[in-house]
Amino acid sequence: TGLFTYDPGFTSTGSCESKITYIDGDAGVLRHRGYAIEDLAENCDFLEVAHLLLRGELPNAAERDTFESTITHHTMVHEQLTRFYQGFRRDAHPMAIMCGVVGALSAFYHDSLDINDPHHRMVSQHRLIAKMPTIAAWAYKYSTGQPFMYPKNNLSYAENFLHMMFATPCDEYKVNPVLAKAMDRILILHADHEQNASTSTVRLAGSSGANPFACIAAGIASLWGPAHGGANEAVLKMLSEIGHKDRIPEFIKRAKDKNDSFRLMGFGHRVYKNYDPRAKIMSQTCKEVLDELGVHDEPLLQIAMELERIALEDEYFVEKKLYPNVDFYSGIIFRAMGIPVSMFTCLFALARTTGWIAQWGEMIEDPHQKIGRPRQLFTGVAERKFVALADRP
Numbered sequence: 001t002g003l004f005t006y007d008p009g010f011t012s013t014g015s016c017e018s019k020i021t022y023i024d025g026d027a028g029v030l031r032h033r034g035y036a037i038e039d040l041a042e043n044c045d046f047l048e049v050a051h052l053l054l055r056g057e058l059p060n061a062a063e064r065d066t067f068e069s070t071i072t073h074h075t076m077v078h079e080q081l082t083r084f085y086q087g088f089r090r091d092a093h094p095m096a097i098m099c100g101v102v103g104a105l106s107a108f109y110h111d112s113l114d115i116n117d118p119h120h121r122m123v124s125q126h127r128l129i130a131k132m133p134t135i136a137a138w139a140y141k142y143s144t145g146q147p148f149m150y151p152k153n154n155l156s157y158a159e160n161f162l163h164m165m166f167a168t169p170c171d172e173y174k175v176n177p178v179l180a181k182a183m184d185r186i187l188i189l190h191a192d193h194e195q196n197a198s199t200s201t202v203r204l205a206g207s208s209g210a211n212p213f214a215c216i217a218a219g220i221a222s223l224w225g226p227a228h229g230g231a232n233e234a235v236l237k238m239l240s241e242i243g244h245k246d247r248i249p250e251f252i253k254r255a256k257d258k259n260d261s262f263r264l265m266g267f268g269h270r271v272y273k274n275y276d277p278r279a280k281i282m283s284q285t286c287k288e289v290l291d292e293l294g295v296h297d298e299p300l301l302q303i304a305m306e307l308e309r310i311a312l313e314d315e316y317f318v319e320k321k322l323y324p325n326v327d328f329y330s331g332i333i334f335r336a337m338g339i340p341v342s343m344f345t346c347l348f349a350l351a352r353t354t355g356w357i358a359q360w361g362e363m364i365e366d367p368h369q370k371i372g373r374p375r376q377l378f379t380g381v382a383e384r385k386f387v388a389l390a391d392r393p
């Protein structure tokens with residue numbers, strides 16, 4: 001156009017500078033602040049990774065303890081919010097509840113409006129990371145009609161989430177350490193992924209100086225779609241619909257058919273043109289969790305593995321460089337843990353909040369930051385003569 005570049009889907013537009021996450025999509029590499037995702041997933045816990053994303057460095061032992069007690073200090077949500085939940089229909093999708101409740105937090109923390117104060121920004125970041133497990137678990141509890149379980153601050157971040165999901169006032173939930181470790185790893189794998197749709201949404205919303213809690217609600221909305229975080233829910237539905245290995249070719253055929261809108265969910269990525277490194281760790285974790293639970297013939301896992309094998313040998317998927325992404329195996333793990341399908345994307349949101357709010361903080365501190373304001377190619381009618389209501393045909 002001369003004035004600007006038309007780039008639908010921002011496939012070749014860099015919108016910001018960032019020091020947080022590096023992806024080499026051709027090589028299948030993902031690093032946070034220089035550390036390989038494989039090393040972080042193997043050796044760290046989620047709060048160490050959250051510290052890394054927010055502060056730029058892995059914490060030493062003392063810093064880790066301080067960070068954990070800072071986060072646990074904020075795990076409760078305002079008691080009035082319990083009544084806010086009551087306003088939703090019981091069958092509301094938990095992502096709808098998450099959007100609403102996280103957006104409503106902006107009405108509780110007026111100090112977070114002072115985004116130019118580094119201390120206020122940091123407190124908002126801590127509050128969000130701390131409260132998301134509570135908010136997500138309560139969205140589930142509300143759907144079941146069970147009482148909300150308050151956080152237990154002697155538990156780890158992942159354990160606490162499982163406790164709030166599955167404990168009741170009558171029954172203590174004994175957190176299985178293997179499952180808690182797997183949950184923690186899954187949270188790490190989802191923590192950040194540079195300028196994806198939801199992160200860009202958070203940055204765009206925040207670029208006007210908006211309240212950070214409201215910006216995260218915008219990110220949750222963007223994540224919900226099946227082309228993004230909603231894919232983990234869609235994968236499980238797809239695997240259930242396939243139902244048997246014999247039907248895989250039929251679905252592969254549909255995915256390749258340009259006249260059919262069906263796509264293999266959990267396959268393909270805007271940036272990765274190679275195996276998504278998170279999917280590799282996820283498939284390993286999936287096997288570990290099923291082993292621990294003594295599930296040896298999970299039919300959905302069998303279908304997923306066979307689907308992956310067939311797709312990776314198929315010319316269409318090879319040519320278009322479509323590989324399994326992070327969402328392909330996560331749903332099978334969640335299901336095995338007893339997490340209902342409608343909660344899958346909430347888990348993604350809870351983990352990604354750390355990345356969102358770290359990226360938001362980086363944006364606010366960036367001296368080049370301006371309000372995000374894309375241009376358009378106008379394709380409508382250029383000019384018309386006005387017709388009074390009485391004279392319109």
Ligand code: CMC
Pocket residue numbers: 009196226227228229230231255256262263264265266267268269270271320322325326327
């Ligand atoms: N199944 C069949 N064909 C596909 C698929 C798929 N899953 N993904 C892409 N293609 C084809 C697509 O039809 C297109 O073909 P052609 O060039 O002939 O028109 C080509 O591959 C490129 O696809 P695109 O839609 O232009 O690529 P994109 O970068 O805009 O989309 C994507 C990336 C992730 C949205 C897409 O691959 C997709 O819809 N995948 C399924 C949903 C999914 O798993 N999403 C999770 C993404 S990773 C985690 C996250 O972000 O939350």
